[in-house]
Amino acid sequence: MSGAPAVVATARNYRAAVAELRGSARHSDLVPGAVVVIPGGGPWWTLLLEAQAAGAAAVVVSNPGRVPPEAGSALSADAVTLPVVVERPYARADILADALDARAGSGPTMVTVECAAPAPDVGATLRDGLRWAAVLAGGPLSYCGGGDGTFLLEAAGVSGPGSCDRRGAAVDRGRV
Numbered sequence: 001m002s003g004a005p006a007v008v009a010t011a012r013n014y015r016a017a018v019a020e021l022r023g024s025a026r027h028s029d030l031v032p033g034a035v036v037v038i039p040g041g042g043p044w045w046t047l048l049l050e051a052q053a054a055g056a057a058a059v060v061v062s063n064p065g066r067v068p069p070e071a072g073s074a075l076s077a078d079a080v081t082l083p084v085v086v087e088r089p090y091a092r093a094d095i096l097a098d099a100l101d102a103r104a105g106s107g108p109t110m111v112t113v114e115c116a117a118p119a120p121d122v123g124a125t126l127r128d129g130l131r132w133a134a135v136l137a138g139g140p141l142s143y144c145g146g147g148d149g150t151f152l153l154e155a156a157g158v159s160g161p162g163s164c165d166r167r168g169a170a171v172d173r174g175r176v
Contacts, residue, residue, distance in 0.1 A: 004024055004026045005025050005026070005034070006027075006028035006030065006035070007026065007036075008027075008028055008034045008051075008056075010039075014060075014062070034057060035058045035060065036056040036060070038059060038060070038061055038062065040061050041064075044061050044064050044071075045067075045071040045075050048075070048084065049075075052080065052081065056082060058082055059082060060085045060086075061085070061087065064086060067114065075118075078119055081118070111133045113126075113130055113133045114129075115128075133153075137155035138155055140155065142154055
């Protein structure tokens with residue numbers, strides 16, 4: 001069991017999960033080399049950077065509330081060099097079907113995409129977010145205006161534009 005990956009977590013649900021993964025994971029209070037679970041309330045981005053500086057192997061951000069501008073600044077460029085998993089229990093995989101069903105055939109008024117990722121992954125993260133936006137918007141997205149980090153996109157067959165807040169990634173000014 002000593003060869004099992006260490007997990008540093010204070011939340012009861014994560015401690016319980018680690019206990020259930022006997023032989024696959026073990027609880028630890030030592031950050032170096034461990035997967036560190038940090039709560040998403042408060043300045044989670046600071047805790048993420050502290051865990052990285054202490055030698056964590058990876059970080060799980062549990063249910064982050066929002067990403068304020070200071071978080072984006074702190075996590076910009078190459079600031080984060082370890083794997084980060086963002087647990088968003090309220091944005092499950094089945095939420096897309098729920099959102100589409102709830103519209104009962106009517107189109108969306110607006111879809112907003114907000115992405116954050118290490119510099120090498122920003123493009124892929126943005127493309128993933130925009131593909132989800134296209135599905136929610138009901139059609140392919142096309143560039144229709146904007147600049148300086150914020151772009152307006154319009155879905156085919158939808159009466160109003162959607163918006164995309166983008167930082168650090170190249171934009172294809174064609175269809176998404």
